[in-house]
Amino acid sequence: MTILNLVFIVFLGVLFFIAYFHISNYILDVYGNKTLKRFNFENSIRVIVFIAPAFIVLFIFILYPVIETIRLSFYDKFGREFVGLYNYKWAINDPEFRRSILNNLVWLLVVPTLSTFFGLVIANLADRIWWGSIAKSIIFMPMAISFVGAGVIWKFIYEYRGPDNTQIGLLNAIIVSLGYEPQAWLTIPMWNNFFLMAIMVWIQTGLALVIFSAALRSIPKEMLEAARIDGASELKIFFLIIIPYLEQTILVIWTLITIIVLRIFDIIFAMTNGEWQTGVLANLMYDWMFRGGGDSGRGSVLAIVIMIGVIPILAWNLYKHRQEQKI
Amino acid sequence: MFFVIIWIIPTFGLFISSLRDKDLLAISGWWTSLTTTEVNEIYRMSGMERQIEENGYFKIKGKLFEYNSGKKIESFGITSKKINEFNIGDVAIFKDESEVLLDEDGNYEWRSKTEFTKKKGKRLFTTSLSPPAFTFENYREVLFKEGIGRAFINTMAVALPSTLIPLIICSFFAYSLTWMKFYGRDTLLAIIIASLVVPLQMSLIPILTIYNDFGALFGVAAKSYPGVWMAHTGFGLASTTFLLRNFLKSLPNEMMEAAKVDGASHYDIFLRIIIPLSIPAFASIFILQFLWCWNDLLVGLVFLDQIPSEIILTAKLKELLGSRGENWEILTTGAFVSMTVPLFIFFALQRYFIRGLVAGSVKG
Numbered sequence: 001m002t003i004l005n006l007v008f009i010v011f012l013g014v015l016f017f018i019a020y021f022h023i024s025n026y027i028l029d030v031y032g033n034k035t036l037k038r039f040n041f042e043n044s045i046r047v048i049v050f051i052a053p054a055f056i057v058l059f060i061f062i063l064y065p066v067i068e069t070i071r072l073s074f075y076d077k078f079g080r081e082f083v084g085l086y087n088y089k090w091a092i093n094d095p096e097f098r099r100s101i102l103n104n105l106v107w108l109l110v111v112p113t114l115s116t117f118f119g120l121v122i123a124n125l126a127d128r129i130w131w132g133s134i135a136k137s138i139i140f141m142p143m144a145i146s147f148v149g150a151g152v153i154w155k156f157i158y159e160y161r162g163p164d165n166t167q168i169g170l171l172n173a174i175i176v177s178l179g180y181e182p183q184a185w186l187t188i189p190m191w192n193n194f195f196l197m198a199i200m201v202w203i204q205t206g207l208a209l210v211i212f213s214a215a216l217r218s219i220p221k222e223m224l225e226a227a228r229i230d231g232a233s234e235l236k237i238f239f240l241i242i243i244p245y246l247e248q249t250i251l252v253i254w255t256l257i258t259i260i261v262l263r264i265f266d267i268i269f270a271m272t273n274g275e276w277q278t279g280v281l282a283n284l285m286y287d288w289m290f291r292g293g294g295d296s297g298r299g300s301v302l303a304i305v306i307m308i309g310v311i312p313i314l315a316w317n318l319y320k321h322r323q324e325q326k327i
Numbered sequence: 328m329f330f331v332i333i334w335i336i337p338t339f340g341l342f343i344s345s346l347r348d349k350d351l352l353a354i355s356g357w358w359t360s361l362t363t364t365e366v367n368e369i370y371r372m373s374g375m376e377r378q379i380e381e382n383g384y385f386k387i388k389g390k391l392f393e394y395n396s397g398k399k400i401e402s403f404g405i406t407s408k409k410i411n412e413f414n415i416g417d418v419a420i421f422k423d424e425s426e427v428l429l430d431e432d433g434n435y436e437w438r439s440k441t442e443f444t445k446k447k448g449k450r451l452f453t454t455s456l457s458p459p460a461f462t463f464e465n466y467r468e469v470l471f472k473e474g475i476g477r478a479f480i481n482t483m484a485v486a487l488p489s490t491l492i493p494l495i496i497c498s499f500f501a502y503s504l505t506w507m508k509f510y511g512r513d514t515l516l517a518i519i520i521a522s523l524v525v526p527l528q529m530s531l532i533p534i535l536t537i538y539n540d541f542g543a544l545f546g547v548a549a550k551s552y553p554g555v556w557m558a559h560t561g562f563g564l565a566s567t568t569f570l571l572r573n574f575l576k577s578l579p580n581e582m583m584e585a586a587k588v589d590g591a592s593h594y595d596i597f598l599r600i601i602i603p604l605s606i607p608a609f610a611s612i613f614i615l616q617f618l619w620c621w622n623d624l625l626v627g628l629v630f631l632d633q634i635p636s637e638i639i640l641t642a643k644l645k646e647l648l649g650s651r652g653e654n655w656e657i658l659t660t661g662a663f664v665s666m667t668v669p670l671f672i673f674f675a676l677q678r679y680f681i682r683g684l685v686a687g688s689v690k691g
Contacts, residue, residue: 010487017492050507051503057496065533068532072532138335145622152341156337266625286629299532310526318521
């Protein structure tokens with residue numbers, strides 16, 4: 001496909017949707033008022049016109065797949081024969097699956113906690129120095145970089161050369177200059193997980209940081225000043241005023257990063273591809289989608305396990321939504 | 328301060344490395360590139376066909392390296408065991424009694440009383456000091472030879488419609504969810520909120536099946552650009568709608584009522600009132616969704632073929648990580664090319680970016 005063709009279909013694709021809305025509404029405006037006297041009736045057609053595309057997309061890409069994935073998890077690898085709980089039993093007995101679950105849990109424990117903590121601390125510190133906004137920009141920057149790009153950046157840092165060569169990876173160069181042996185960081189089981197998590201923390205801290213610094217501004221100045229006049233130390237203010245005040249925000253950020261971490265795929269796929277015991281559920285699932293011609297049963301089971309992880313968050317969101325509606 | 332340094336170093340290192348000469352990159356850390364580096368190299372002198380006769384000597388003259396970025400040779404040797412045996416100006420004598428003179432720019436003169444008979448010249452081991460040197464050579468190579476340039480265009484062709492289409496359909500959707508009354512509206516809203524957190528992975532297998540069936544039915548390629556656009560639209564739909572609805576809800580109701588009394592239809596209201604007012608919100612959402620599509624790997628991997636005319640940047644980078652894992656000049660440059668657009672957006676439109684993120688999270 002030539003580049004010109006590409007530009008053309010991009011243009012056509014976007015135009016199609018604009019045209020849909022414009023033409024259908026135009027027809028409704030012109031003929032609706034003349035032929036359909038009852039406003040309500042016209043209105044309901046309009047609702048359908050407005051909603052239809054989004055709803056169809058929502059149905060095809062979210063609602064139907066959720067049900068279909070649940071169905072497929074009870075079927076064989078081609079999705080043809082009902083096999084009951086066979087796929088689930090396979091998963092429980094599969095060492096790779098257990099390893100992935102364990103890794104996922106460690107990720108879920110470490111990354112949101114560290115990112116939120118760093119974000120909060122840096123947001124606090126950055127407000128006190130004159131170049132705080134530059135500092136914030138720099139720490140926030142990794143948010144804009146793709147996970148794969150971040151993978152390349154960090155792989156370069158973890159790069160390993162034999163003990164006799166000059167180390168071009170920063171981490172090994174530091175280790176060597178301190179007089180230790182260079183290490184192939186990404187291949188040390190268990191610890192390599194933490195090296196991968198460091199990348200994620202590096203990226204997500206920025207997210208926590210910007211949201212916190214927006215929230216920090218909402219803390220009444222009088223409250224902080226009153227505390228200072230009463231002789232509270234900065235550390236005390238941080239723990240006794242700021243943290244309780246931002247409780248809601250902390251929770252929101254924590255869940256936000258949890259959701260992102262739960263489906264973490266790119267970093268591991270690019271860095272180790274799940275080798276050396278670094279695999280997580282999303283990687284295992286991708287693997288099973290294509291391994292041996294693809295196994296939709298096992299893949300679906302893995303997707304469902306990831307889904308189970310977000311259900312508490314989902315329920316909590318819906319609960320909060322209900323509360324808001326009542327007010 | 329400490330945090331800032333830790334955070335910037337990785338990206339900075341990548342950027343510096345992408346500008347360095349590839350031979351230097353492979354043998355020294357990027358942090359040495361800002362100062363003069365000592366480099367050990369091995370060169371081979373020319374063989375017999377270049378020899379000339381002069382004053383009773385057979386001489387071969389030449390240059391050890393063609394491309395010179397200010398490199399100065401400090402010392403040299405003629406065996407691998409003693410690579411620093413001679414200084415510039417010394418005459419080194421080989422076992423066959425031929426002599427060699429070397430200056431610091433790499434010009435050598437190799438002379439012998441007897442005629443040279445070997446096709447290959449002898450090896451010289453040099454130790455030279457290399458000043459900081461940067462080059463755009465890597466960028467040229469990566470963009471045109473490695474296919475990153477094409478992948479860049481492909482990614483653009485994926486990301487732009489994947490951002491605009493959801494923006495168009497979701498703005499209507501969000502409008503009707505906010506300002507139109509119809510049966511089942513609350514249920515629909517609850518579905519949107521639930522969909523916000525549904526992991527992408529839940530949809531992959533069924534959607535891929537649909538695409539394959541669709542492709543087989545109409546005899547077209549199952550994986551294609553429109554397919555990816557729709558997939559991105561589907562996965563970004565919930566969050567886009569949610570953010571837009573939050574914004575629209577904050578607009579004053581009186582304005583809509585007044586317009587309705589004046590006989591405006593919903594479409595008029597949408598075009599004349601909602602769109603102009605929503606430009607800032609659109610900008611934030613556009614940036615979020617665009618970056619998401621640009622940086623995505625999984626969707627591009629599953630719903631596009633990994634061929635040069637369709638492969639996206641992230642998938643290409645991943646491929647290079649596998650096949651060219653040792654060629655850091657290609658990897659670092661490729662990674663930096665893939666970051667140019669996000670970083671540009673980041674620095675130019677940071678305000679909207681942050682506003683979008685904050686709106687999406689504080690309320691969610």
